[in-house]
Each structure stands twice: as structure tokens, then as C-alpha cells.
């Protein structure tokens with residue numbers, strides 16, 4: 001079991017990081033909302049591979065949850081999370097800030113970042129303000145920790161592209177590194193929200209990944225009517241009981257709508273769908 005330093009204030013993180021920097025060590029940040037699973041831990045491993053020191057943050061960020069969303073119900077399991085981190089031995093410091101530490105002027109008076117149109121498409125079309133909240137907290141975490149790299153999961157593909165854009169557009173000196181999606185054996189992408197699934201829903205849930213995978217196979221076979229492929233996938237999911245927010249085929253680089261000149265390998269198939277009270281998201285990169 002490795003020693004993990006748990007810190008609660010921005011000041012403490014800064015001190016740790018500057019001590020590491022003073023001996024030329026590099027630092028990677030893995031931001032999370034906790035309730036850690038194998039997906040989060042794979043990002044910590046990747047962070048350990050690319051940097052000398054790893055800071056993981058656990059913070060359930062209120063500004064990225066909309067009215068009526070699951071901010072209150074979001075699973076918080078601090079004890080289990082710490083045990084998991086200690087057992088893995090890949091994290092040097094765990095940053096668990098309070099709201100006051102992240103938003104010193106309070107939520108109402110907080111400086112917020114407004115993302116352009118990309119943040120209002122796909123998941124953003126169904127969760128107004130969500131990505132503005134995400135970049136608002138990620139910018140703060142980057143300013144507090146000042147890491148060399150931030151490690152993010154491809155599971156939240158739109159979030160990854162939006163954070164890449166924010167970093168570039170705001171000239172934030174950090175490298176964005178992406179980790180691949182960890183899945184259960186039946187293909188379901190690991191997610192803290194999977195625990196909202198009943199056992200019947202849990203049995204259906206892998207079909208989201210299957211539908212995205214089938215769409216990607218169709219693209220690889222040369223089908224090029226993107227809307228038709230997406231509609232077919234959505235119809236199959238609706239038939240078995242999902243309520244589909246969207247299934248879309250987009251440019252894998254910037255999530256723009258593909259034109260006819262796209263090679264299949266420039267594409268990503270993204271989907272979000274509800275099963276009961278769980279909103280599942282997933283994607284398949286070609």
C-alpha cells in the first residue's frame with residue numbers, strides 16, 4: 001500500500017506541487033467526481049506512466065449539474081475511494097476540496113467560462129449549461145494544481161474535445177492526454193451512474209455499446225448515409241426500452257458534422273440514452 005497525501009486546500013496542493021517541481025519532477029492531474037471504478041484507476045495508471053507525480057482530485061462540481069439533475073443523489077463514497085487509491089499505489093496526492101475552496105466567492109458570484117456552440121450540441125443539447133460548468137471547474141483545477149498534463153477519459157468524448165478546445169483557446173500551458181474506455185465484460189462502459197440501474201436494466205445496458213458498435217461496423221463496410229445508420233441504432237434501442245437522447249456520427253477530431261469526404265477512420269459514433277433513471281453515455285471511435 002502506497003502512501004497517499006490527502007489535501008483539502010488549494011494552498012496545500014500548491015505547496016506539494018512546488019516541492020516536486022523544485023526537484024524537476026513532472027505532475028499529471030486526474031480530475032474525477034469520485035465513486036472510483038476501474039476506469040478512473042486506468043487514468044491514474046496512465047498519469048503515472050507519463051509523469052513523475054500524480055494528483056487525483058475528487059470533487060462533485062455543482063455548476064455542471066442542471067436543475068432537476070442528480071447532484072444530490074450522485075454517489076459519494078470517500079472511504080472506499082481512498083482505500084482503492086491506496087491499494088493501487090498510482091496516486092501521490094488526493095485533492096478533496098470543499099466548495100469554498102473551488103468557488104471562493106460562492107456559486108452565484110463565481111467567474112464562469114462560456115463555451116461556444118460545440119457545448120450546446122450532443123449531450124449539451126440535453127444538459128443546458130453542463131459543459132460550461134465542466135470547463136469552469138477544470139480551469140480552476142488546472143490553475144490550482146498547475147500540472148504538466150491533465151488525463152481525461154475517452155468515455156466522456158465530448159467533454160474531452162471541449163476541454164482540449166478550452167485549453168488551446170485560453171492558452172493554458174498543459175498537455176491533454178486521453179485514456180481509453182474501460183468496460184465490463186459484456187461491453188457496458190464503467191460509470192458511477194451504472195449503480196442507478198435495476199438488475200433488468202443492467203442486463204439491457206450493454207446494448208447501447210452494441211448499437212454504437214454496429215453503427216461503426218456499417219460505416220466501415222462503406223455505408224455513408226449517416227442519418228440512416230444513426231436512426232437505425234436509435235430505433236433498436238427504443239424498441240428494447242431505452243429512451244434515446246441522441247445517436248450521432250461526428251468528426252472524431254472536433255465533433256463537427258461529417259461531410260461526404262470523411263474516411264471512416266476520422267469518425268466517432270456517440271450516443272446517450274436513458275434506462276430508467278440512469279443516463280448512459282458511450283462512444284465508439286472508428
Ligand code: AMP
Pocket residue numbers: 031032033034038039040042043151152153154155156179180181182183189190191192
Ligand atoms: P467522472 O468521475 O465520471 O467525472 O470521470 C472522471 C474521469 O474519468 C473523466 O475523465 C472520465 O472520462 C473518466 N472515466 C469515466 N468512466 C470511464 C471509463 N469507463 N473508462 C475510462 N475513463 C473513464
